[in-house]
Amino acid sequence: xxxxxxxxxxxxxxxxxxxxxxxxxxxxxxxxxxxxxxxxxxxxxxxxxxxxxxxxxxxxxxxxxxxxxxxxxxxxxxxxxxxxxxxxxxxxxxxxxxxxxxxxxxxxxxxxxxxxxxxxxxxxxxxxxxxxxxxxxxxxxxxxxxxx
Amino acid sequence: xxxxxxxxxxxxxxxxxxxxxxxxxxxxxxxxxxxxxxxxxxxxxxxxxxxxxxxxxxxxxxxxxxxxxxxxxxxxxxxxxxxxxxxxxxxxxxxxxxxxxxxxxxxxxxxxxxxxxxxxxxxxxxxxxxxxxxxxxxxxxxxxxxxxxxxxxxxxxxxxxxxxxxxxxxxxxxxxxxxxxxxxxxxxxxx
Numbered sequence: 001x002x003x004x005x006x007x008x009x010x011x012x013x014x015x016x017x018x019x020x021x022x023x024x025x026x027x028x029x030x031x032x033x034x035x036x037x038x039x040x041x042x043x044x045x046x047x048x049x050x051x052x053x054x055x056x057x058x059x060x061x062x063x064x065x066x067x068x069x070x071x072x073x074x075x076x077x078x079x080x081x082x083x084x085x086x087x088x089x090x091x092x093x094x095x096x097x098x099x100x101x102x103x104x105x106x107x108x109x110x111x112x113x114x115x116x117x118x119x120x121x122x123x124x125x126x127x128x129x130x131x132x133x134x135x136x137x138x139x140x141x142x143x144x145x146x147x148x
Numbered sequence: 149x150x151x152x153x154x155x156x157x158x159x160x161x162x163x164x165x166x167x168x169x170x171x172x173x174x175x176x177x178x179x180x181x182x183x184x185x186x187x188x189x190x191x192x193x194x195x196x197x198x199x200x201x202x203x204x205x206x207x208x209x210x211x212x213x214x215x216x217x218x219x220x221x222x223x224x225x226x227x228x229x230x231x232x233x234x235x236x237x238x239x240x241x242x243x244x245x246x247x248x249x250x251x252x253x254x255x256x257x258x259x260x261x262x263x264x265x266x267x268x269x270x271x272x273x274x275x276x277x278x279x280x281x282x283x284x285x286x287x288x289x290x291x292x293x294x295x296x297x298x299x300x301x302x303x304x305x306x307x308x309x310x311x312x313x314x315x316x317x318x319x320x321x322x323x324x325x326x327x328x329x330x331x332x333x334x335x336x337x338x339x
Contacts (some may be wrong), residue, residue: 032259035153035203037196128261 002080004051012050022075025103053081068096079114090143104135117141149251154204174273207248215240218252228263245276270301
């Protein structure tokens with residue numbers, strides 16, 4: 001099992017910045033258009049927590065309207081860091097479902113599919129990046145089917 | 149030339165630039181009436197709080213060295229419009245001015261999705277554009293626009309739209325392509 005290490009806000013922001021393009025769209029953030037202060041403010045506004053797992057960065061933000069659900073994100077196509085995050089959320093936050101909102105060509109998307117998330121829908125041309133509109137995919141996962 | 153977010157580490161360099169003679173004549177001279185701490189506090193506020201109305205960027209050369217700064221003000225996110233300003237450090241002025249303008253325009257459109265960018269240049273300022281170019285660009289001339297270093301200055305204002313930037317980029321690409329083909333043809337003849 002991959003170990004995940006919780007990061008404080010400052011460390012989380014610098015990891016996001018260091019992740020380059022793979023952090024674009026991570027929990028709705030974008031290091032290209034947002035400076036470090038704004039990234040920190042946005043993370044705090046949604047009570048997000050980020051974790052490092054080797055080269056990858058994973059994180060979640062609780063859904064305040066549905067305390068058993070969390071929005072999750074990953075910078076890596078590798079499913080292992082994501083599995084470790086889901087395990088943590090199930091064990092310590094009693095989460096039963098997870099939602100991921102991922103730009104169509106983001107690295108993280110592959111990890112959700114590999115973990116058994118279902119693609120629930122597409123938000124067509126939802127984001128602006130690199131001179132073009134970009135589709136955003138919505139993935140939904142359940143704690144009982146996505147952890148192992 | 150790359151554009152990155154302005155950070156606290158850039159504050160001393162920009163403070164020095166704000167006090168430079170040409171900067172004051174061409175942009176504004178408020179730095180003469182403010183101490184270093186007040187200037188730094190203002191920049192820190194921009195970094196931390198004023199994202200919605202104002203943003204500061206650092207322009208860097210190929211080796212990552214700071215070449216100058218650009219900043220956008222009067223941001224209207226809903227209308228996708230903003231006003232763009234520039235200041236290049238004195239030692240880089242001859243080579244980097246035009247490239248800095250291009251890089252900033254590109255970033256604002258590619259990533260921030262700005263559509264209309266308003267340029268303002270005081271009419272005596274011919275550091276990046278010649279007097280004739282300024283005259284041709286100016287859609288609006290505003291007399292008594294700003295008072296800098298003891299004189300009233302006339303300002304030229306103009307907007308640049310997305311289509312104009314795309315056209316210019318395509319022309320530039322075509323020109324480079326042509327040069328590359330000519331070089332290739334020359335090499336083949338020699339070999």
